[in-house]
Amino acid sequence: MSVNQIATLRSALVPRTTLLTQAGFILGGTFFLGVMAQIAIPIPGSPIPVTGQTLAVLLLGTAYGASLGFATFAFYILMGILGAPIFASGSHGLARFTGPTGGYLAGMLLASAITGALAGRKWDQKILTVIPTMLIGDVIIFTAGLFWLHHATAQSWSWTFSKGFTPFILGEAIKIAIASTALPTVWRFVAPK
Numbered sequence: 001m002s003v004n005q006i007a008t009l010r011s012a013l014v015p016r017t018t019l020l021t022q023a024g025f026i027l028g029g030t031f032f033l034g035v036m037a038q039i040a041i042p043i044p045g046s047p048i049p050v051t052g053q054t055l056a057v058l059l060l061g062t063a064y065g066a067s068l069g070f071a072t073f074a075f076y077i078l079m080g081i082l083g084a085p086i087f088a089s090g091s092h093g094l095a096r097f098t099g100p101t102g103g104y105l106a107g108m109l110l111a112s113a114i115t116g117a118l119a120g121r122k123w124d125q126k127i128l129t130v131i132p133t134m135l136i137g138d139v140i141i142f143t144a145g146l147f148w149l150h151h152a153t154a155q156s157w158s159w160t161f162s163k164g165f166t167p168f169i170l171g172e173a174i175k176i177a178i179a180s181t182a183l184p185t186v187w188r189f190v191a192p193k
Contacts (some may be wrong), residue, residue: 007122008062008065008124009062009063009064009119009124009186010063010064011065012190025068026071026075029068030086032139033056033057033060033086034076034077036052037063039052040090043167046163047163048149049089049105050167052097053088054138055178055179057115058111058134058137058175059120059179059183060073060112061073061098061111061112061116062115062116062179063116065117065119065120065185067113067116068116070109070113075175079092080092081092081097086100091095099152100152103144103145103146103147104141104142104145107142107143108141110140114136115134115136118133119153124183125183125184125187126184130184134176135176136178138176142165142168157159
């Protein structure tokens with residue numbers, strides 16, 4: 001496979017996959033998501049903590065591509081619902097998906113597919129296109145999260161934004177900066193010009 005045909009980091013590093021390697025990527029990605037979710041800082045008065053999970057989603061979605069990124073996050077949600085303590089702060093169960101945090105998880109599922117699709121168009125290889133890719137992913141996550149949080153808590157939109165968005169702005173800017181510099185840097189080593 002030539003450099004011009006390589007679409008994602010996963011395909012650049014492991015060009016040929018089998019069902020077994022795909023399962024390995026899904027399990028490894030689920031473990032990574034679970035570890036990053038444990039980096040959790042509670043926000044006073046909010047059911048939503050600041051976590052490393054969004055950074056993991058942005059990185060995995062772009063590195064894995066749309067299909068594998070989506071499948072990995074779907075498996076992560078399923079394992080968390082079934083009782084694996086892999087959601088933020090070691091939590092688990094269906095209530096995490098149906099309660100106030102569910103919209104963020106649903107948004108992350110969609111964002112993993114969208115950022116993966118953009119990476120398939122090589123948007124993760126250059127700083128000028130990777131930043132919009134990460135911003136699009138974050139917009140999807142927070143749009144779904146805020147609508148769901150508003151509905152689940154029956155609070156005002158002002159409360160919803162103050163507890164579900166405003167405290168995250170700085171952290172998300174840092175995560176986008178990390179992902180936006182890390183991905184093009186890795187690509188320079190994987191596919192040198």
